[in-house]
Amino acid sequence: MTEKLFYTDPKVFEWDAEVTGAAFHDGLWHVTLDKTAFYPEGGGQPCDLGTIAGKEVIHVMKKGEEVVHIVKEKPEGTRVHCQIDKIRRLVHTQHHSGQHLLAAVCLKMYGAKTLSIHLSMNSAAIELDVPALSDEQLENIEKEVNRLILSGRRIRIFYINRAEAGRYDLDEIPEGIERLRIVEIEGVEYNACGGTHVGSTSEIGPLKILKTERVRGHVRLHFICGIRLFEDYKEKLSLLADILEKLSTAQDTVLQKIEKIKKELKEKEQKYNALFDEYAELLTDRFIAEQKGPTAGKIFPDKTVKELSVISHKLLQKGMKAAVLGTILENKIILSQNGDLAIDCGKIIKQHAPAFSGKGGGTPVKAQAQFPDSEKLNEFFRFVTGHLGN
Ligand SMILES: [Zn+2]
CATH class of the missing domain: 3.10.310.40 (Diaminopimelate Epimerase; Chain A, domain 1)
Structure with missing residues (x-):
């Protein structure tokens, strides 16, 4: 059984471990360790990536009570130094805690229950069991989530037995799970979850709803928060700067400039069409004479x-x-x-x-x-x- 540091201390990004197994499957090594901070893919959260004794970890999965690290090259020695990609972990952690909070607010404000979640390095999404949400509702949800983020609610993790589940207003727990890991957002909700989470809502960072789409008659809500939001903002600023440079204009005049270009293009097109019509007259006369x-x-x-x-x-x-x-x-x-x-x-x-x-x-x-x-x-x-x- 692997000791799972991502459960006990989610802030461990570097540690030493003993190799407990290494098996070769389809050209890749499946390595197990006595303890690991590598989060294996599961519960909607992508796995961590990083290195074991300098060898790149390309995937991490759970196999019973073991965590299996997939590497292309076998790490040397039995005592190994491990490191996880800290930014990747933080992005997933912020998105995961942000997802819990967003789902809780959607349920509380509009009775919209979360059916599935998706977390990635670029963005995150939840699918809600409602056919639509208005712009006003989306704005209210975003406002309330960010209010709760700023209020710094504690996010606490504890374990309970299945028999106690009734006290916590949890979603249905799958058969066979006796011990539950509860993620509590103070004063907001309890959620049975095995993912990594921040210690306080303020660590989620600002959260922005990006867009909604309709899937299977439901609303899918895309959002980003924390580090990813900041990165996205930087990308957008850089994109805007490029656009302004190409159009030789400033931010406050860019829309007028685009309107002007569109108008000019339309005028040119009209002029071209008229000229083409005249040209086509001559062309078809000549053409017919040759037929x-x-x-x-x-x-x-x-x-x-x-x-x-x-x-x-x-x-x-x-x-x-x-x-x-x-x-x-x-x-x-x-x-x-x-x-x-x-x-x-x-x-x-x-x-x-x-x-x-x-x-x-x-x-x-x-x-x-x-x-x-x-x-x-x-x-x-x-x-x-x-x-x-x-
Ligand atoms: Zn979760």
Whole structure:
């Protein structure tokens, strides 16, 4: 049995231990120690990482009463110095205590019970058994959680027997567990939990709800707190600084600048569309003069599918019965007809494009297909122009 320092003293990050076992499985060493501070994955909390005698620990898991450390290289000697990644542990600990507090507040304020939790280095999330939470409710939850964090409530850990569980208003305890580890947030809640926790709510640090999403008809609430929140803030500041530099503007004028750029882009687009229309007039005149049959076919190297659409519309307007236009730029083909032909453009694409690794569809008079490369596009173009008898 491994002595579990993460239960008795969660502030141990470095210690010496005896190796009690080392077994080789699938190219990795499974090492056991007489005592460990490495938290094994469990209860929604990811495992600790670090080193044993300088060898990197890549995963830690629980196996009965033992904690198994997975390493790529076998640590030398029987007496080893161990070290865990302190920041990783602190992030998970803050997120875990923050999760307990957030879950307790959601339940107390809005009767929203936590169904599952997820903790990671980047963020944390809880799934609540309610279909939705309003912005106002989320704001109230965040405010109350941060009020409780600032009030420095003690977080205490103690053990009870299963028979005493009734006194603590706990969630259902799985069969076979006789001894329970209780995490108490003073004046807030009791929770049966094997994870690592801070000693006071103030050590959670500020907590921010990031977003909500709907999963299986429930709300999933994403949040960050403590060290991770600070790191995230630093990342956001750096991102903002980059954006401001690229836009040559300051924070208080950045939105106006973006609006101005959007407006200019829109004006340019309108101007471009008008010019393209004029160009398409000349292009289609020349194009029609070169055509021998009633179907116009051409592959352009550089047009967008939107531009092909303008060209094909004009071709049909000017008397062509059908048009097959492709573009190498997007590997797309537009097939259209003026309604005189007894063909169904959508059906032709749906039935035949897959044989050329293409896909698409549309209406009887206009359809579009996408191909993986120009070779397939060319093959399909030859097929379809042949099919239309041009
Ligand atoms: Zn927990």
